[in-house]
Amino acid sequence: LFHIDNLEESGILPANVVYSLSDLYGESFEEFKAGWRYIESQKRLRAIQTLAELCETNYDLGYELLAYLGFEDEMPEIRAASVDLVWFDASEKLFHRLMALAEDHSPIVRAAAISGLGRFIYEAEVAHFNGQLAEMARDFVVERYYDYLEDVQVRRSALEAASQGSHPAVPDMILEAYQSPEHEMRVSALFAMGASCDTERWRDIVMQELDSQYPDMRFQAARAAGELVLEEAVIKLFELANEPDYEIKTQAIISLGDIGSNEAKRSLNALAERATQEGDNDLLEVIEEAIEYSSFMGGLLLPMFDFDEDNE
Structure with a gap:
């Protein structure tokens, strides 16, 4: 906690801290959790972002407990960033947590959670995840995309997530997004074209x-x-x-x-x-x-x- 509380904007954590946080469980995690909430929110966010970047390239690192702690944080940016801590996890436990976060009051959290659901949609396509649950996610993200009152970042995430699967609405969604006057939607349409493999x-x-x-x-x-x-x-x-x-x-x-x-x-x-x-x-x-x-x-x-x- 000392190293996180003194984390500078560079986001550099000592290697021993990076690995010790990966191994947190039981009593050690409870002690960490007790002190975590007293750390300044921006430093908590910086720590989450730093660890998320590290675990993208180092498969020996795992921060599941820290991610679930982050999901409960009062700061929306931390709740959103915590999704990246468990990018490799395809468990039903995480699926249900992301479905809940996809209803969060903050659009950045909804967008991050829906992006995370895209992985489950893809995993079901290659028979590595529960098909019925993935169908729930597919229908949910398509519904989110077609909610034109929704935040544009959420709709972008919904389009990108839907394109990971074979929902029949996906081609029309992609074409509509590509023809959108909003540049960001056109960018996501191109992403979706590639992801669709069509x-x-x-x-x-x-x-x-x-x-x-x-x-x-x-x-x-x-x-x-x-x-x-x-x-x-x-x-x-x-x-x-x-x-x-x-x-x-x-x-x-x-x-x-x-x-x-x-x-x-x-x-x-x-x-x-x-x-x-x-x-x-x-x-x-x-x-x-x-x-x-x-x-x-x-x-x-x-x-x-x-x-x-x-x-x-």
Whole structure:
């Protein structure tokens, strides 16, 4: 608690604190809980955000008890941020808690909870979660999207969550959002196009938006091009990978790895050569991971065509 109470805006926590908070349970957690409420709200929020970022990349960390404590916090930002602490959890317990938070009086909490429900909708699509519960979530988020009096961030989250599943309303929702006069809804529509995996329906729009004048639209179009495996997008993605905007650049590289065609691999190799020459090790790491992913996925597909010549 001392380290959290003295947490600066940099959000840096000592490694021993990061791991000790992950191991909290029983009496240790009760002692932590008793002192937690006396810490300034902004510092509590900063701690939650810092730990959420860390557990995204370190699967050894788990903050379930801290997340549920955060769900009860009086500060809406903390309730919302706590959802990210359990991004990996697909339990029915969390599902029901998120359904409750999706009715919170604060729109930022509702938006965060609905985003979390998108994971359960997806997990049910691949048979890793209770289908009946996921259907409840699908119907709920579709209803939220069509509530035009709802906060736009909540409606965006509802669209993005619904696109993770196969609700029949999703194509119409995406098209309506894309035609919206609200720029943020159009951004979410592009996200949803990629998440829907409906390549033939959204191919032309995604290709068009790779040339958008808006950086956030180009970012989402690059993301969607990878998810939809648009081989015709490789040349444009290579161009985007040379943009000064780092987020667009890295997303274009990731999408080239997702597409994994020979042309995409050649583009990644060219980008790797340039990053090496420029000494950009951070970007080189992103490129190497994309190349590795592309090779891995190619290896999974090869057995499909490994015919026995003796049987021809």
